[in-house]
Amino acid sequence: MRIMPASKFSLKREVEYGSPEQNESVRRIIEEVRRDGDAALRRFAQQFDGVRVDELRVTKEEIEAAYNEVDEEFLSAIRAAAVNIRKFHEKQMRSSWMDLQADGTILGQVIRPLRRVGLYVPGGKAAYPSSVLMNAIPAQVAGVPEIVMVTPPATAGAVGINPHILVAAAEAGVGEIYRVGGAQAVAALAYGTESIRAADKIVGPGNIYVALAKRYVFGAVDIDSIAGPSEIVVLADDSADPAYVAADLLSQAEHDEMASAILITTSEPLAEAVRAEVERQLNELPRREIAARSIRDYGAILTVSDLEEGIDAVNRLAPEHLEIIVREPFQYLSRIENAGAIFLGPYSSEPVGDYFAGPNHVLPTNGTARFSSPLNVDDFIKKSSVIYYSKEALLRDGGQIISLARHEGLDAHARAIQIRLEKEGNTRG
Structure with missing residues (x-):
């Protein structure tokens, strides 16, 4: 890994917009699904997955x-994780409210869940049961009555779905599942087919074609985000164990060749020890080629003069995952402005959050932690404002409303108030 001063480092990774050919392919697939419905889904299953799908629904x-x-160990772990995830997200619940004012006016906000949410789940080698829980459980906690899942066959040439994905879905309360993947699945969720009714929102990770399809249909349906490669930043002082730090950096590097793993430290000896430890641990990883490419292209060890400079670097990078492994980690928590998830102390390894603790692992990437948040219950609700204006309030405030409307050149707006003032004002007393 490169070792350099933090002041000289910038993570340059272009946002993935896809090639013209990929975008055109996605556009064509979506339009064919809109036109041909289930027939297009079956046609693309044969073309891309090598399977003949007679029955789309699992x-x-x-x-x-x-x-x-699935073995009992997996089943026990997925159930325990689901309990933790549910408990955490239940604390995010909001309530509708009404404010009755002295003049009889009532202002408020009504909160309702979305009616139907579509969950995209990758299949094959990129099958992540934990992501099923992280996407489905917040929607369920929010009260979404219909959660539908789409996922491609587990392996080319077979119509079966990865059993761990199916079990995770069942444990999360998802019973409507379809064996369809790729951009065509996104199109089905956005526009509907004979078998799959359209959803109000699409969530869940996928490859570049899925990401481009989600961006294409946004507006016809809501989406969670366009996720980029995974990121981790570890902020550490000389108290950190280099083996722990190296392992945590590699836990993200193994995701993707474009994943970034960065250590920011005040300690030159730690920097050298972590660099050596990363090289040693790389040789033990089954996915070492992917991790090595990530470390080579997007990994770095940044040295800083003190933790204050380190925090400034963290806030500039706005990482998806941030670990703070220093003597007094809580002392610095309030200074962190930009991070998707913050892990404090040597035993809060990033996989604790990825799988089990309860907070959501669907996090902002590509520096978007500057303005966005982890997936949460709010992503599955909608809010309606409630306005009940009393006669007294309208007679009092009507002139100001008319003034504002006329200054914007909207005379009909002003007249809608004026007509009430003229009629109701004459009946007072």
């Missing part, structure tokens, strides 16, 4: 059979 029997294909 049956209850398939879901039940999946439980026989």
Whole structure:
């Protein structure tokens, strides 16, 4: 890994907009699904997945059979994780409210869940049961009555779905599942087909074609985000264990060749020890080629004169994951302005949050932690303002409303108030 002063480092990674060919391919797929519905979904399943799909919907029997294909250790872990995730997100719940004022006016806000949410889940090698929980449970906690999941076949040439994905979905309360993936699945969720009714929002990760499809349909349907490669920044002083730091950096590097793993430290000896430890641990990883490419292209060790300079660097990078491994980590928490998830202390390794603790692991990437948040219950609700204006309030405030409307050149707005003032004002007393 490169070692350099933090002041000389910038993470340059262009936002992935796809090639013209990829964008055109996505556009064509979406338009074909809009036109041909289920027939297009089956056609693309044959073309991209090498499978003939007669029945798009996964049956209850398939879901039940999946439980026989996973071991008890996995089942116990996924159930415990689901409990933690649910408890955490239940604390995010909001309530509708009404404010009754002295003149009889009532102002308020009504909160309702979205009616139907679509969850995209990658299949094959990129199958992540934990992401099923992280996307489905907040929606369920929010009160979304219909959660539908789409996921491609587990392997080319077979119509079966990864059993761990099916079990995770069942444990999260998702019973409507379809064996369809790629941009065509996003199109089905956005516009609907004969078998799959359209959703109000699409969430969940996917490859570049899924990301481009989500961006294409945004507006017809809401989406969570366009996620970029994973990121981790570790802020550490000389108290940090280099083996822990190296392991945590590699935990993100193994995701993707474009993932970034960065150490910011006040300690030159720690910097050298972590660099050596990363090289040693790389050789033990099954995904070492991916991790090595990530470390080479997007990894770095940044040295700073003190933790204050280190915090400034953190806020500039706005990482998806931030670990603070220093003597008094809580002392610096209030200074962190930009980070998706903050892990404090040597035992709060990033995978604790990825899988089990309860906070959501769907986090802002590409520096968007400057203005966005982890996936949460608010992503699955909508708010309506409530306005009940009393006669007394309108007679009092009507002149000011008319003034504002006329200054904007909207005479009909002004007249809508004026007509009431003229009629109701004459009836007073």
